Amino acid sequence: MSTIAAYYNNKSILITGATGFLGKVLMEKLFRSSPDLKVIYILVRPKSGQTLQQRVFHILNCELFKEVREICPNVQEKIRAIYADLSQDDFAISKEDMEELLSCTNIIFHCAATVRFDEPLRSAVQLNVVATQKLLLMAGQMPKLEAFIHLSTAFSNCYRKHIDEVIYPCPVEPKKIIHSMEWLDDAIIDEITPKLIGDRPNTYTYSKALGEMVVQQEGEKLNIAIVRPSIVGPTWQEPFPGWIDTMNGISKIIIAAGKGLLQLQAVEPTNVVDLIPADTVINLTLAVGWYTAVHRPKTMLIYHSTSGHINPFYCKEMGLQLTATLEKIPLEKPFRRPYTIGTTSTISKQYWNTVSHHAYAIIYDFYLILTGRKPRMTKLLNRILKTISKLEYFSSQSWEWTTYNTEMLMSQLSPEDQRVFNFDVRHLNWSQYMENYVLGIKKYLLKEDMAGIPEVKQHLRRLRNIYYFFNTTLFLIACRLLIARSQMARNVWFFIVSFCYKFLSYFRASRMLKA
Numbered sequence: 001m002s003t004i005a006a007y008y009n010n011k012s013i014l015i016t017g018a019t020g021f022l023g024k025v026l027m028e029k030l031f032r033s034s035p036d037l038k039v040i041y042i043l044v045r046p047k048s049g050q051t052l053q054q055r056v057f058h059i060l061n062c063e064l065f066k067e068v069r070e071i072c073p074n075v076q077e078k079i080r081a082i083y084a085d086l087s088q089d090d091f092a093i094s095k096e097d098m099e100e101l102l103s104c105t106n107i108i109f110h111c112a113a114t115v116r117f118d119e120p121l122r123s124a125v126q127l128n129v130v131a132t133q134k135l136l137l138m139a140g141q142m143p144k145l146e147a148f149i150h151l152s153t154a155f156s157n158c159y160r161k162h163i164d165e166v167i168y169p170c171p172v173e174p175k176k177i178i179h180s181m182e183w184l185d186d187a188i189i190d191e192i193t194p195k196l197i198g199d200r201p202n203t204y205t206y207s208k209a210l211g212e213m214v215v216q217q218e219g220e221k222l223n224i225a226i227v228r229p230s231i232v233g234p235t236w237q238e239p240f241p242g243w244i245d246t247m248n249g250i251s252k253i254i255i256a257a258g259k260g261l262l263q264l265q266a267v268e269p270t271n272v273v274d275l276i277p278a279d280t281v282i283n284l285t286l287a288v289g290w291y292t293a294v295h296r297p298k299t300m301l302i303y304h305s306t307s308g309h310i311n312p313f314y315c316k317e318m319g320l321q322l323t324a325t326l327e328k329i330p331l332e333k334p335f336r337r338p339y340t341i342g343t344t345s346t347i348s349k350q351y352w353n354t355v356s357h358h359a360y361a362i363i364y365d366f367y368l369i370l371t372g373r374k375p376r377m378t379k380l381l382n383r384i385l386k387t388i389s390k391l392e393y394f395s396s397q398s399w400e401w402t403t404y405n406t407e408m409l410m411s412q413l414s415p416e417d418q419r420v421f422n423f424d425v426r427h428l429n430w431s432q433y434m435e436n437y438v439l440g441i442k443k444y445l446l447k448e449d450m451a452g453i454p455e456v457k458q459h460l461r462r463l464r465n466i467y468y469f470f471n472t473t474l475f476l477i478a479c480r481l482l483i484a485r486s487q488m489a490r491n492v493w494f495f496i497v498s499f500c501y502k503f504l505s506y507f508r509a510s511r512m513l514k515a
């Protein structure tokens, strides 16, 4: 049996952010690989009118947990959902629940965070820094705690091009930031936010960097490690390929491209898209949990979960794969045929934005008005372009992450552990992965009907014909206008027509001779 899987058996595990994308994949893998674990405590808040129990029921009944439901029929009994709101001072956990957590927890996986790039600094700090600090305080009171694993992001120091497995301190101490958030009003915080975040693009990356500093400073007495994934994509292999249920940045680009709404993305074709599958991140996280608890490294280790250094996926390749896949597995109701253009040149971006986005939206809205309907495409397009512009910082650059600790950990694993907790992406086939990515988006995120694919393909063929007809008409109109105004254009036009005529006559004559 796998040593790591055996380690988690009979353990009481606390997970924050279990209702999120990575939290679900983490719980699933734990139940699948170590069905004899004692209990998983999850800190959950009621949301969207659902109680805690309804949320847990919903998670356990999703496709991701299909295999777990068979392997571990009593899975419901092994999950203890604890009411908690991490943005509140004491997490709003009841006294009894807190006592149970403090006395029983063996391992903590801290996944909860706000991942919105445009979160106001106050909320980002509250969740990604203050909540982390409080959880560390709680961890310090847990006599049975063996390891505390904190999920951060490989982009917490994205102002650097080369990122090592170390903490890079922020100029202002987290404690000072936390303190200032207590008395400054929102308007002032908004004003100083750009100065505080400095070269970072948003409050997310900044607050995650502060969170790491807090982990380093306050977790000194704990057995602690940080995992930093890059851009997390759907599952690669486990429990099945393509599972995804989150609309993160890159999925937004894929959906907008699949719906034919977005053709241009600010990317340098030779840049690397550092995608990492969710199951790879979770296998590494579980291996880190085991290693930290059993081998107790003297210093806190940071592990990068990235792909670019060993199996780079270039933007150009991704664009091509995406276009090909979206032809094979089209998304429902496309506005236009999916096509991808990647550029970072301002002039080129403006040209393609006008020709490829705005012109179509205006024409379509005009058509809607003519047919007595309300125009909506320009509004939708502007909204999508605004959203996508917030991702430009990440799509237009490349980073390099060192992975010595991740490689060291891999070398410490037995062959069986390397198989069961595989986090080696060297053999990941990106073309296959992209296909499963689109399939996963279609099936699990957009919940579209697979049986409708032939109909969509037919619709795409119609769109292609409209596109050719439209372009030919435009070309002919342009020629006609030019001919009317310029003797030179007239000469060129007559030359082309007479050349074509002569070629056709020759072709017909030679065919008649052969017959």
Ligand SMILES: CCCCCCCCCCCCCCCCCCCCCC(=O)SCCNC(=O)CCNC(=O)[C@H](O)C(C)(C)COP(=O)(O)OP(=O)(O)OC[C@H]1O[C@@H](n2cnc3c(N)ncnc32)[C@H](O)[C@@H]1OP(=O)(O)O
Pocket: 115, 116, 117, 118, 152, 153, 154, 155, 230, 231, 232, 247, 248, 249, 250, 251, 252, 253, 255, 256, 257, 259, 262, 263, 264, 265, 267, 273, 315, 316, 318, 319, 322, 339, 340, 341, 342, 383, 384, 386, 387, 390, 391, 394, 395
């Ligand atoms: C096509 C050409 C392709 C060419 C070639 C191909 C190569 C491509 C290469 C790509 C390179 C890599 C890219 C890197 C991306 C991520 C990097 C992550 C790095 C960090 C990693 C981490 O550690 S990060 C953790 C995860 N964190 C996120 O990943 C961001 C979360 N995200 C947000 O922080 C918010 O999203 C943000 C963004 C603030 C906007 O915020 P926002 O308010 O402007 O926009 P919203 O998202 O709220 O959407 C507002 C309304 O637009 C509607 N809409 C939105 N998209 C739509 C759509 N596609 N189709 C229809 N409709 C859509 C939506 O349905 C809403 O409508 P309604 O309001 O009616 O519901």
Ligand SMILES: NC(=O)C1=CN([C@@H]2O[C@H](COP(=O)(O)OP(=O)(O)OC[C@H]3O[C@@H](n4cnc5c(N)ncnc54)[C@H](OP(=O)(O)O)[C@@H]3O)[C@@H](O)[C@H]2O)C=CC1
Pocket: 016, 017, 018, 019, 020, 021, 022, 023, 043, 044, 045, 047, 084, 085, 086, 087, 088, 110, 111, 112, 113, 114, 115, 127, 151, 152, 153, 154, 208, 228, 229, 230, 231, 232, 233, 246, 248
């Ligand atoms: N996804 C990605 O691309 C990447 C993610 N990461 C990191 O991985 C971790 C998990 O990310 P991911 O799963 O994608 O994020 P999600 O947004 O999918 O999940 C966030 C989780 O945090 C919980 N949460 C947020 N606010 C509160 C609160 N006030 N009280 C209690 N719980 C709260 C959410 O609960 P609820 O369901 O109630 O909202 C949810 O379970 C994060 O730390 C993130 O920074 C790092 C790199 C990339």
